[in-house]
Amino acid sequence: MLSRLDVQGFLRRVLNPVKRLVSAWWRRQSPSRQDRFATLGPLLSVVLFLAAIVSAFWYLRNEEIEREAEAVKRDTEMAQQQIRSRLIDNEDQLIPLQRDLANRAIDNLEFTQRAMAIARNRPEITHITWLNARRERRVSVAAIGEQADSLMTLDGNDPSMPNGHANSEPERAFQSARDRRTRVYSASFADANNTTVFQLQLPLSDRNGFAGVLIAEYAVEGLLRYSVANELTSRHAVAVLDPREQVVASTVTPMPGRRITRAPIFYEVPMAPAPGLVLRGQGYRTSIGLISNTLFWMVMALSVLTVWMLLGTWKHMRRRAQVQNALAAETNFRRAMENSMLTGMRAMDLETRISYVNPAFCAMTGFAESELIGRKPPFPYWPPDRYEENLRLLQQEMQGRSPAGGSEVKVMRKDGSIFDARMYVSPLIDPKGKQNGWMTSMTNITEAKRVRDQLSASHERFTTVLEGLDAAVSVLSVQQGELLFANRSYRLWFGADPKGHAMLAGSQLTGTTSKEEPDEEVDDYGGLPAQHLTEIGGDSREVFITQLDMWFDVRARYLQWTDGRLAQMLIATDITARRHAEAQQQQQAEKAQVTSRLITMGEMASSVAHELNQPLTAISNYCNGMVSRVRGDNIAKDDLLAALEKTAKQAQRAGQIIHRIRAFVKRSEPQRQPAFAASIVEDSVELAGIELRRRNVQIHTYVAQRLPVMRVDPILIEQVLLNLLKNAAEAIDNAALPPSRRHIELRVVPKHTAELGANIEFSVTDMGPGLPVEVIERMYEAFFSTKADGLGIGLGLCRSIIESHQGRIRAENLYNGASIVGCRFAFTIPVDIPRPEPHVPSPDKDAGTGTAHNTAATP
Structure with missing residues (x-):
């Protein structure tokens, strides 16, 4: 056992070093910090005492709740x-x-x-x-x-x-x-x-x-x-609950019309052996809570009062420290502000005597502070030729009639140079609310004035350029529908009416409504950020103005006007002459298409004559035979009728050939109409069959069933197919290929690609010698042809026709190893069909059900 003296000696050895460290730390602190710590000590003690009281009450309350729950x-x-x-x-x-x-x-x-x-x-x-x-x-x-x-x-x-x-x-x-x-x-x-x-x-x-x-x-x-x-x-309420947690029995009878509510302290157990019933015991706290404890609130009030008094003492000490440092801080701040300001400051008393100037004012004028303090008008920085004007401005300042935007004056430096300055005057008020002078701020505006003059000149040059443009330039306020700017060309065509801008923009004026319906005004651009609209690039479109009978190429974009309003700028260029030229070019293209068909029929003239010779010869033979038998009275009625029917059939065949050729070469405007691929293929093969039979070339046709309807000009598509079939037959015939390779395959199948979407592909494949690479690269050029008597416009027209239908045409050679075994021309026509599922085979592999035809070439 340790004696009392041993314990005291131990505590003395431990506490003495701590005491010396605390004393040394306290002496190192400044007096203001010592005062602050002296105030925070009692405050911390009160806060700790209050925390101990709250913890004690909280602990007792929890103990009571736990006892009651138990x-x-x-x-x-x-x-x-x-x-x-x-x-x-x-x-x-x-x-x-x-x-x-x-x-x-x-x-x-x-x-x-x-x-x-x-x-x-x-x-x-x-x-x-x-x-x-x-x-x-x-x-x-x-x-x-x-x-x-x-x-x-x-x-x-x-x-x-x-x-x-x-x-x-x-x-x-x-x-x-x-x-x-x-x-x-x-x-x-x-x-x-x-x-x-x-x-x-x-x-x-x-x-x-x-x-x-x-x-x-x-x-x-x-x-x-x-x-x-x-x-x-008698100690606790006991209730029985059914499976729906409804009270079915209780030792406490509720007030009429009220339900028994669950107490804050409860415990539930099953009422075995009866299934589904729960026995609930409920208890209540018997003592008042922490918030309702009077002793607690008394301790709390005394602690708050003590804290408030300590805080008041601490604030008072802080105010004293602030007051002691206020003068030094204010002096340092004022000096730093005066030295850093670029604006010249001048103070005058009520007798117009200069009482203060800052370093910036001295630097602007070149005069020292001693040369300006105490001076009265005329001041040394006034130009001699402007004494009267400056004196008049000074009198206006003394009378309080100085312009709100300041006065622009000329100031002379000590070296005699002149610069432009702007002065702002405000009264000086003392702490009692009385005026004791005037404070003037001066800014050198020489450079700003020079920039402003340059901007003004630049604006005049810009306006001159816009006025000289042949294009109409207009700027319209989006919200108010007000015409903010219009150049000479716009005024010449539309006057000063903003409706011309609306006609060019293709919309009604924004922000303008009739006087009869003011509540119907709707701002289409309300709430949209102007920055996002102005960052969007301009779009271009062509507009026809009926009143002027003119076409305009209109470029529009949004911009932020000088006053911050959102505006729309239009640049409209007259393209009437260009549109007329394009219309003439379109007419020439249509004429070229008809010419191409006539040339095709001209090339096929001998074959057409041979094709027509067969039905005409048959008609002649039938007629001569009937005449001979009628003269010899050696023909029965049934034989005569049979001969006449055969004659009429041959005449119909000749008429169909003439009608098909006449419809093909007839000049007409391109007409888009619903058409079926099978009908177009049938008509094209019938026209091409004449040339194919003449050249002893077979054609195999495959048209997939259930193809969607195309919206095309059937005659133009027939022209493309006939041109491709004729070229394939000529390539086979000119190469003198054996009968095993003298055939052409025409396939029409549906396709779907990521680039073109849903389309119908027409492909013409021959077993000819193919095309050289340099020919494939140039075959669509105008007047380029590999034939000795060719004009070089056929394939170019074919591509124009297909592209006018938003389709694509391509050519490729077919290879067997390194050898060319044929050529394939294919073009697509876009249609609206659903995209095929991935598991459906490709139409190229004869997916689906199609219709195949083989046409043999018979001499």
């Missing part, structure tokens, strides 16, 4: 045990009765007497009933100990009676007791008196098997009242 838990579990003991005791009283009923040792009268004895001693039991296996009531004894003929009848719709319905709790318990042959407690339900009850069903068994049940029905409220001890219910 008591509620203990009483709830005790109530659970009491209810369970009561139910088990009742079972012990009912089991002998069950056994005697199963052994048929008693009759109805003896059952009634024994059931009455049990019911009188146990008021929680509403009735005891004996049912046979067919759910028929044998005997039923009420809670008052008398027989009740109205209870447990099948024809009375008694909720307590098992009725064979699956949604009945007694029925579920009956079936469970019958199947399991053991006692069963049913779930809670409402009986005929709307009282929450549950049943105990004891099965009866004899030699034949299941013989019925013995039912004891319990009232939940009665079970709670007679099972739970009064000393327990």
